[in-house]
Amino acid sequence: GAGVSQSPRYKVAKRGQDVALRCDPISGHVSLFWYQQALGQGPEFLTYFQNEAQLDKSGLPSDRFFAERPEGSVSTLKIQRTQQEDSAVYLCASSPIKGGTDNEKLFFGSGTQLSVL
Amino acid sequence: QQQVKQSPQSLIVQKGGISIINCAYENTAFDYFPWYQQFPGKGPALLIAIRPDVSEKKEGRFTISFNKSAKQFSLHIMDSQPGDSATYFCAASIGAWSGGGADGLTFGKGTHLIIQP
Known part of the structure; x- marks a missing residue:
């Protein structure tokens, strides 16, 4: 693809639910980073x-956060038992x-906006 | 302790004017200072960056001024245009390292810039 692709674009979760956020990096890129962007930060x-x-x-804030990249391309960020303070854009x-x-x-994707209710 | 302090939080400039955003940093080991531009719903994109061996760097309408002794750097946008309306982040790192830890990319809180037509 032309750029870094992230899905879903938006995710609403109830507190306590598990979520999985996907990142498709630019083809051939060896390094991959995850960032958290809270509102206004x-x-x-x-x-x-x-x-x-x-x-x-x-930088992972707690053991509820887990990331993997098993084949060296696509990466998944998983958050278990989501809390309201996890609400943010994940880049x-x-x-x-x-x-x-x-x-x-370094090229950023558009992010996944996670809202935990 | 916030390592990179950015001001102002928001800024309104008339079309054709000069937009100035300032940042101050704490860690004297920082040696790479990028500025990012972020449009709503998009990830940050690198605008311009400077290393401390020069006091100024210009790319088109965008200029970074760097004052090593004061531990400050600023972004100047000349002839500001409505299309420049975005959130701007300054950042700092050691060795242009994009990851975490004490060397890692540390962002300011952002400046919401509005260029009025």
């Missing part, structure tokens, strides 16, 4: 993959650069 880092390896998950970004150290080649 800048994005905050959640986790980083290089191919299928999750090299950094220091995925990919980069062709191994190690994620060239921010100028």
Whole structure:
């Protein structure tokens, strides 16, 4: 595809439900990042993959958050037992650069807006 | 502690005017300072970035001014146009690292810019 694709675009969940958010990175991009953007805030880092390896998950706010990228392309961010404070836009970004150290080649998707009621 | 402070929170500028957004940072180890533009419903897109070896960088109507001693940098948009209306985020990192941790990409809270026709 032409860019980073995320689905669903919007997700409404009842508190306590599990949700799964999908990211299709740009083809061939080895690095993949997830960010959380709360209303009126800048994005905050959640986790980083290089191919299928999750090299950094220091930003995941709790053990209810889990991310995977089993074949080194599509990634899924799963949130278990959602809480109201999980409401945010979840952004995925990919980069062709191994190690994620060239921010100028980082491309963001449009995000999934999660609302937990 | 907020590592990157951005102001103003919102800004209204007349068409053709100059838009100025300011950021201040705490971590003196930061060595990469990008600005992102985000339209409603879209992910952030890199606009322009600077490293501390120069005091100014210009790309078209967009200029970053950097003051290392004051730990401040700013975005100037010349001849502002209605199409520039968006939210602008400054950010900082060490080594252009897009991920987390102390080196990671740290965003300001954003400035909502409106250009009036």
